[in-house]
Amino acid sequence: xxxxxxxxxxxxxxxxxxxxxxxxxxxxxxxxxxxxxxxxxxxxxxxxxxxxxxxxxxxxxxxxxxxxxxxxxxxxxxxxxxxxxxxxxxxxxxxxxxxxxxxxxxxxxxxxxxxxxxxxxxxxxxxxxxxxxxxxxxxxxxxxxxxxxxxxxxxxxxxxxxxxxxxxxxxxxxxxxxxxxxxxxxxxxxxx
Amino acid sequence: xxxxxxxxxxxxxxxxxxxxxxxxxxxxxxxxxxxxxxxxxxxxxxxxxxxxxxxxxxxxxxxxxxxxxxxxxxxxxxxxxxxxx
Numbered sequence: 001x002x003x004x005x006x007x008x009x010x011x012x013x014x015x016x017x018x019x020x021x022x023x024x025x026x027x028x029x030x031x032x033x034x035x036x037x038x039x040x041x042x043x044x045x046x047x048x049x050x051x052x053x054x055x056x057x058x059x060x061x062x063x064x065x066x067x068x069x070x071x072x073x074x075x076x077x078x079x080x081x082x083x084x085x086x087x088x089x090x091x092x093x094x095x096x097x098x099x100x101x102x103x104x105x106x107x108x109x110x111x112x113x114x115x116x117x118x119x120x121x122x123x124x125x126x127x128x129x130x131x132x133x134x135x136x137x138x139x140x141x142x143x144x145x146x147x148x149x150x151x152x153x154x155x156x157x158x159x160x161x162x163x164x165x166x167x168x169x170x171x172x173x174x175x176x177x178x179x180x181x182x183x184x185x186x187x188x189x190x191x192x
Numbered sequence: 193x194x195x196x197x198x199x200x201x202x203x204x205x206x207x208x209x210x211x212x213x214x215x216x217x218x219x220x221x222x223x224x225x226x227x228x229x230x231x232x233x234x235x236x237x238x239x240x241x242x243x244x245x246x247x248x249x250x251x252x253x254x255x256x257x258x259x260x261x262x263x264x265x266x267x268x269x270x271x272x273x274x275x276x277x
Binding site: 030038042043046047053060064065129132147183 | 197199202203205206207208209210212213215219220223224227228230231232
């Protein structure tokens, strides 16, 4: 499987070798894991936490530490990145639960995301993008997660099932409800 | 606004709104150092549970089995004759 190097260049990763190293607890394996998958995991988390860069960095880092600690339980039945995505998804859910418990309010993290997009210079219409991000941020976390996995990460339903630990019927149902909810949010945002 | 009633419309719209982002190179470097540090400092805690290490499972189970057999033999030689007499 191809991954992206932690320093930005592409590296080829042999998932089987990597899994063996992880299960043998070789310290170098965690660096190899990061080199291969950090950018993908960071991007997924960044989008799920509505573009809050600091939170995304913390969660991405926690994800890799947790992966290394639990590597001996990974049987290699799924792909390494779906395993990492499932850890990251749980970490994001933990973050929202913790924030809800602490009663913290969000300080418009979408501002961060827009500024990152500006530096890329690739967003066609900032207003449209912002309203879409705003609509998605209003959805329940599992709706947001399933939409990002399906349409941004372009993950097949079978892999979404592994990441979210749900049956395919459950994921299909979730996608239907999430799409409906997103449409309704966007419609509500449309200027009258 | 993009058509969000079709599957393709939603995909196009979300792809446009969520452009690929990458963490800064300084953060990556810091994180790599921190992970390496945590992995090394965790040391013993990071080693897998004994039963998850295949090379150790066989000798441990063999030693336990040998001990049990030995104990059984000792019991039969010492206790059973005493009970009979």
